Amino acid sequence: MTMSTAAPVAGATVTRSTCPYCGTGCGVKITSVQGQIVDVQGDPDHPANFGRLCTKGSTLHLTAAASVTQQTRLLHPQQRLQRGAAPTPLGWDAALNLAADRLAAIIREHGPQAVAFYGSGQLLTEDYYVLNKLVKGFIGTNLLDTNSRLCMSSAVAGYKATLGADAPPACYADFDHAETMFIVGANTAWAHPILFRRIEAARAARPSQKLIVADPRRTETAEMADLYLPIRPGSDVALFHGLLHVMVREGLIDRGYIARHTTGFETLEAAVMDQPAQVYADICGIPLADLEQAARWMGGHTPTLSLYCQGLNQSTAGTDKNATLIALHLATGQIGIPGAGPFSLTGQPNAMGGREVGGMANLLSAHRDLANAAHREEVAALWGVPEVPAQPGKTAVEMFEAAARGEIKALWIACTNPAQSLPDQATVRRALERAEFVVVQEAFASTATCAYADLLLPATTWGEKDGTVTNSERRISRVRPAVPPTGEARHDWAIFTALGQRLEARLPERVAAYRPGTTTLFDYPTPESVWNEHRASTRGRDLDITGLSYALLEQQGPQQWPYPEGATRGRARLYADGRFATPDGKARFVTAAWRAPREQADADYPFVLNTGRLRDQWHGMSRTGTLGRLFGHVSEPAIELHPDDLQQQGLRDGQLLRVRSRRGEVLIPARASTGQRRGEAYIAMHWGEEFISGRGRGGQRLQGVNALTQPAFCPSSKQPELKNASIAIEAADLAWHAVFLAWLPANEALALRERLKPLADTFAFTSCVPFGREPDAQARVGVLLRVADEQAPAAERLREVAAAFGLEGHELLRYDDTARGHHRWLQVQADREGAQHLRALMLAGDTRPAAWLPALLQADHDVTELGSLLLHPGASAPVKVADAGKQICTCYNVTEPQIVAHLQHCEGSADARLASLQGALKCGTNCGSCVPTLRTLVRNTPFTESPAQAPTVVPIVEDRSDRRAA
Helix, strand or coil: CCCCCCCCCCCCEEEEEECCCCCCCCEEEEEEECCEEEEEEECCCCCCCCCCCCCCHHHHHHHCCHHHHHHHECCCCEECCCCCCCCEECCHHHHHHHHHHHHHHHHHHHCHHHEEEEECCCCCHHHHHHHHHHHHHHHCCCCEEEHHHHCCHHHHHHHHHHCCCCCCCCCHHHHHCCCEEEEECCCHHHHCHHHHHHHHHHHHHCCCCEEEEECCCCCHHHHCCCEEECCCCCCHHHHHHHHHHHHHHCCCCCHHHHHHHEECHHHHHHHHCCCCHHHHHHHHCCCHHHHHHHHHHHHHCCCEEEEECHHHHCCCCHHHHHHHHHHHHHHHCCCCCCCCEEEECCCCCCHHHHHHCCCCCCEECCCEECCCHHHHHHHHHHHCCCCCCCCCCCCHHHHHHHHHHCCCCEEEEECCCHHHHCCCHHHHHHHHHHCCEEEEEECECCCHHHHHCCEEEEECCCCCCCEEEECCCCEEEEECCCCCCCCCCECHHHHHHHHHHHHHHHCHHHHHCCCCCCCCCCCCCCHHHHHHHHHHHCCCCCCCCCCCCHHHHHHHCCEECCCCCCCCCCCCCCCCCCCCCCCCCCEECCCCCCCCCCCCCCCCCCEEEEEECCCCCCCCCCCHHHCHHHHCCCCCCCEEECHHHHHHCCCCCCCEEEEECCCCEEEEEEEECCCCCCCEEEEECCCECCCEEEECCCCCEECEHHHCCCCCECCCCCCECCCCEEEEEEECCCCEEEEEEEEEECCCHHHHHHHHHHHHHCCCEEEEEEECCCCCCCCEEEEEEEEEECCCCCHHHHHHHHHHCCCCCCCEEEEEECCCCEEEEEEEEECCCCCEEEEEEEEECCCHHHHCHHHHHHCCCECCCCHHHHHCCCCCCCCCCCECCCEEECCCCEEHHHHHHHHHCCCCCHHHHHHHHHHHHCCCCCCCCCHHHHHHHHHHCCCCCCCCCCCCCECCCCCCCCHHHC
């Protein structure tokens, strides 16, 4: 259960809904008062999470606070009359009429293939369904894809190639039955924290259970493993072939199951047995003994459950990786039984629901295939249109490449931020600039994509939306509104419905071609009316939900599919009878050769870049990035490198680096990490230009991590290889640095960050993040800005930035060395008792005091007795300031030094020491996201008989500036 953040209030309403973050599909209980969300709790009755929430889910109510929404939400339709100009408000009728007019004109002049739509795995199933019908049924193009292409399309292709249908066969309850769990290409502890809580509980209940983790990075998930396989990036297919080789060699496969229920094994067997197991181990870079141990556990210590995510999917060999992993389960008969199966963990909250309604360029409703003529006829008959076009649509990367070439004239983007999330950002930005008409349908005005929109349409978001989502285990949950829409926001399905109706009026020849009895495709008064039509499309399909209804979901709670008419419950596991969704009922083995990743390290680009998630952040951070507390665990952008690589390159931890790929560059501080393999690097996927930017060598604006990633994609799934790019690293060598920090009123901090964004065009490097807890006792939120450049800026520009942070007025303490470009400005205010506190500061030129001054500000330290010592030109602190270290527990703000200090005088078993730690400091007792780290600290911190006096800890902001600049 998560802690309550709001006391019971008279007149409060509690609404059951679903978390909008990862594909775990956690149930939440939203408390609202007078139209404002004030609290969120995990729903103890929801079968996905049983009341647990992670750090992100447990702070949802804070992202819905009025002080946040009024600064970040898109509140009204807006039109941009000229690219680069500020948008101006207009009414909904005018906005929709403008959109319909422009789209109709482009369709008449250039044809339907000139109009493309790009959606999101965060849309609800009802939103997806209307969008799919609008594009494929009315406009007559298959140019519809979504950011699920970046997430789950390789899993889809892998399931269909082997099992015949896009249907994960396992469920969360299988965690409790597995004897071996194999996690590959996933950092479950961070990406799916609540599922990892269930894994921890299963391991505690079954001491015999073994956990194998394969990952190039030594993540928190890997730290928990009984066997860790630090494979080379892109070697997954070789790993799975090596495992199968050992299983065949040692008689661990089930030849009876293979003969009865599969085809194609002989070809695969011959291929994997053609070379010794040592070859596979060498390709992966792991000891042969570890490869053999993993195979013995997976093939003999059964049942075996495999869990996997983007490490397999985001690859030019993504389909092959999925198919060869699934082959291990087919070869051993480990599928369709409790505790066994290949289980893909969905990245987004409704990527599964989007697949169910055919919301991608190659799919149609109810898992039908666009390439299948019979499937197209079935959908056309359901919709009452003459046909569904046969010409394949372009997938995400292809769509934006075509727009960059000028082939696509209009782009409609809904609930996603391609100017942050797609690879090869230079091409994406060129597409957005070249398109004649760009519509962004979005809840948040702060995303990078909004800057390119000719028309901005405000959409509802979590807490306001109404519909359904489907999670990783095929479980459909209701999403219910707790409060009215913010501003003039409208539901996504309603926006698509209104657009469709207006297009019908402007393109009457298409309406005339409808089948008799069909007068409109968009007669949807409610989301339930949309869902009922979707339900009808599933009859007789693998995901048949004709036995479900909104009423049943209300009465009995979330349900798994298939749930056909007449059923009393959904099916937890698929293929228990050994019959698969293929024409002959047999699963298929796919023989795929291991191929090295498309980009390889070379003399010009000697490092391999990997990307992934942070524990407390979500995607482009349009929601989580509004909360300072969620930056406590990882406070600022960084590129992680092995300490030996930094030393070999003559670089230092914290130094600002210039990172280049063949497509672009980014400036970002270095962070030493022993979890990295030598020659490899890691940047979290979240760091787009909304948080880190600057001016490149050619003067172009830097665009975050995806300026570096490559657009090459898997030929089957079309999912791009976001996990592998060759990069070069060098010191940025910028001579001038500055740091700005301030406590600001909660209703001003986010607005300040928006006003600061244009700085990216004027400095070589900028990084801007929040800090603190929202709001603190004085209703304040912190903002931290770092900038760097080749030389000091003009004094007027420096004063302008300082004034934005409140560094002005009679309470300002100043030290200036204009000749050297060094400035230290401090805003000090007295509290009611007369104590003096820092409220804002600027360190420019000489940033060495950033090692201690920010700590005084963040800790609200009384600086009354320090006086002018704060301005002393020396860099050392005039008062002892202890480094609080890394925040481990976000919920209770517990840091690593505090944890270590307690463990040093706490003896007993690992479980006893963990319990003592939780009892004393409360860390790990709320959402549990930090429990894997706590276990690692328990394991690595020895007991000391005579504990040292615990120091008084003052939090400190880590100095990420280049100290040589001083």
